[in-house]
Amino acid sequence: MEPPKRRRTNTRARLLEGALEVFAERGFHGASVEDICDRAGFTRGAFYSNFGSxxxxxxxxxxxxxxxxxxxxxxxxxxxxxxxxxxxxxxxxxxxxxxxxxxxxxxxxxxxxxxxxxxxxxxxxxxxxxxxxxxxxxxxxxxxxxxxxxxxxxxxxxxxxxxxxxxxxxxxxxxxxxxxxxxxxxxxxxxxxxxxxxxx
Incomplete structure (x- = not known):
């Protein structure tokens, strides 16, 4: 089983990569947290456990x-x-x-x-x-x-x-x-x- 610290690091990395793609496509204001989560394959809970906004x-x-x-x-x-x-x-x-x-x-x-x-x-x-x-x-x-x-x-x-x-x-x-x-x-x-x- 993946250690919690490594799992958290991997989750952040995937959210960041997903955000790069969505922001570039839709713009900072046009992209929602849900869009980023969908692209990265996570829930809103995963997002807000790593980023406040x-x-x-x-x-x-x-x-x-x-x-x-x-x-x-x-x-x-x-x-x-x-x-x-x-x-x-x-x-x-x-x-x-x-x-x-x-x-x-x-x-x-x-x-x-x-x-x-x-x-x-x-x-x-x-x-x-x-x-x-x-x-x-x-x-x-x-x-x-x-x-x-x-x-x-x-x-x-x-x-x-x-x-x-x-x-x-x-x-x-x-x-x-x-x-x-x-x-x-x-x-x-x-x-x-x-x-x-x-x-x-």
Whole structure:
């Protein structure tokens, strides 16, 4: 018999995957808890034993995605820490691989961000999750800079914010105009230039 902790972990994972599919198809507001449960094969009771609301579930999706990204970047450090530009390319590749489907993830993250702009509670939860992610990513950036004897002329967190902003904006353009703006092309062109400009 499956241990309770593992069973709970598996239930959460299936609910998250089901939510990804339903949100992408019907939108955050168009998808109901029942829709998510039906897709995942669970009851409302299973949902509410793991998540207090759809908002909480989406924050868990953000958390799972960023946790996986941080783990992957950390794994790259021993091999690439002395090559910051190469590492930057690798990180950008991971940003595109962190979510299973970039179009699906972009739909969900954009819609929830709009929801958060209208809901103080959702904004608070999303800001907390994003701040935690930026903090962990900033720590990695500082570690890379120290290894390479580099010093930032701007706060490293501001550089991280720029990386995220450029990536998110470029992803939107790439999804709309894939031929004119291939995925990752803007980041690969401009971030090395920015990195050189803000370090010495």
């Amino acid at each position: 759809k908002d909480e579930l989406v924050i868990a999706l953000f958390q799972a995605t960023t946790d996986r990204l941080i783990e992957q970047i950390s794994a790259l450090l021993p091999e690439l820490a002395n090559e910051p530009v190469t590492l930057l390319d690798a990180v950008l590749g991971l940003l595109d691989e962190a979510a299973p489907d970039q179009r699906r993830w972009h739909l969900i993250s954009t819609e929830f961000t709009l929801h958060a702009l209208r809901s103080p509670d959702a904004a608070r939860a999303l800001n907390e999750q994003r701040e935690a992610f930026r903090s962990r990513l900033t720590h990695l950036v500082e570690e890379i800079a120290e290894t390479n004897g580099l010093e930032f002329s701007v706060p490293p967190e501001q550089f991280v914010r720029l990386v995220i902003a450029l990536h998110e904006g470029a992803r939107s353009q790439s999804l709309l105009e894939p031929r004119k703006v291939p995925a990752g092309s803007l980041e690969q062109t401009f971030l090395p230039v920015v990195l050189e400009a803000v370090t010495r």
